[in-house]
Amino acid sequence: METAPPYLIPPRPCVTTAAPEAVGHMIAADGTAAPASALWPASGTALLVPFTLTQPITVRNLFWYNGNGDGAIAVGPVDCGIYDGTFTRLLSTGSTAQAGINLLQTVSVAATVLPPGRFYLALSATSATVFRWSMSGVEVPQAAGVLTAGSAFPLPATITGSGLSTAVLPLFGLASRLLVTS
Amino acid sequence: MTLVIPNVVPPPVYLLSTGPLCLGTELAALGTGTSASAVWPTANVALFVPLRLPQTVVVQQVFWLNGTGVLGTTDCGVYDVKGNLMLSSGGTTQLLTGTIQYVDIADTILAGPALYYLGLSSSNAITAAFIRQNPNVEFLKACGMLQAENANPLPATVTFAGLASAYLPLFGVSLRSQN
Numbered sequence: 001m002e003t004a005p006p007y008l009i010p011p012r013p014c015v016t017t018a019a020p021e022a023v024g025h026m027i028a029a030d031g032t033a034a035p036a037s038a039l040w041p042a043s044g045t046a047l048l049v050p051f052t053l054t055q056p057i058t059v060r061n062l063f064w065y066n067g068n069g070d071g072a073i074a075v076g077p078v079d080c081g082i083y084d085g086t087f088t089r090l091l092s093t094g095s096t097a098q099a100g101i102n103l104l105q106t107v108s109v110a111a112t113v114l115p116p117g118r119f120y121l122a123l124s125a126t127s128a129t130v131f132r133w134s135m136s137g138v139e140v141p142q143a144a145g146v147l148t149a150g151s152a153f154p155l156p157a158t159i160t161g162s163g164l165s166t167a168v169l170p171l172f173g174l175a176s177r178l179l180v181t182s
Numbered sequence: 183m184t185l186v187i188p189n190v191v192p193p194p195v196y197l198l199s200t201g202p203l204c205l206g207t208e209l210a211a212l213g214t215g216t217s218a219s220a221v222w223p224t225a226n227v228a229l230f231v232p233l234r235l236p237q238t239v240v241v242q243q244v245f246w247l248n249g250t251g252v253l254g255t256t257d258c259g260v261y262d263v264k265g266n267l268m269l270s271s272g273g274t275t276q277l278l279t280g281t282i283q284y285v286d287i288a289d290t291i292l293a294g295p296a297l298y299y300l301g302l303s304s305s306n307a308i309t310a311a312f313i314r315q316n317p318n319v320e321f322l323k324a325c326g327m328l329q330a331e332n333a334n335p336l337p338a339t340v341t342f343a344g345l346a347s348a349y350l351p352l353f354g355v356s357l358r359s360q361n
Binding site: 011012016019020024032065103133173179 | 203213234236297317320325343
């Protein structure tokens with residue numbers, strides 16, 4: 001039997017929400033304005049953004065984009081991680097205090113190889129402010145495969161996603177190199 | 183005999199910093215504005231943009247988009263992920279405002295699939311020499327852009343550093359000799 005060669009376009013060094021491996025095309029097609037700082041939609045809620053890998057990638061950093069702190073409201077903590085297609089957590093930062101207003105915050109993780117397949121970027125928080133898109137409607141990220149989970153801070157070992165109730169989509173992701181911001 | 187069509191999308195003829203193999207999707211998703219002419223952030227700094235090459239190609243030209251105030255020398259090239267220079271124009275005097283400036287290079291094979299970095303450096307941080315996008319610098323960091331100081335002309339090996347400027351120039355390589 002002959003088989004076609006695999007589609008081997010390599011992944012980016014940084015795979016974010018905005019990447020084509022994730023939901024970047026859908027965000028672009030929605031004509032959404034640039035991400036801006038805002039409060040996390042609901043305390044303890046996790047957002048799960050699907051992404052697909054066609055080649056293995058070694059994850060060395062997870063990161064998110066901190067917001068402006070929203071004045072008097074305390075920020076953080078945040079938990080960022082990756083789940084596989086069966087919603088089993090593969091790695092995460094654990095509860096991490098936010099540091100740096102209006103800046104990317106990176107957390108080094110033990111180098112972890114992800115094989116080709118489907119995964120979810122996960123971000124969970126309590127009272128954080130983060131940079132996020134506000135999509136035209138909740139149906140748009142829902143149609144892109146984004147899920148939510150309640151009572152998911154810190155990120156649990158397994159997670160049960162459910163339909164979205166918010167049109168908010170944060171900017172966060174993974175990096176295959178140690179260097180992201182400095 | 184069974185004919186099998188390879189499931190590989192050929193790369194476009196121009197591999198552009200804002201194209202689909204670089205940061206085009208992210209820029210669209212991040213709602214960045216139109217490109218405009220602007221001053222290079224720092225003299226002799228080089229900026230690097232990730233390039234996902236899906237298959238082996240032969241590069242015949244490099245190019246960049248000149249702004250309204252050309253001056254000094256520009257170098258345009260490609261690095262591998264370890265910071266080794268694969269090809270470049272060498273230091274080239276900027277000519278003709280508001281045009282794409284092409285530089286022929288010796289035909290150079292870039293093996294794929296692989297990740298590379300497009301690199302552009304300039305000696306001129308005085309005049310608005312390049313067309314660029316300028317989204318929030320944190321956006322560009324999240325997209326994987328990097329920089330290096332004292333890198334004009336582009337060195338044989340480079341040590342990547344974190345990006346410091348909200349400046350994404352429009353530049354790239356061409357897989358044909360005509361323009």
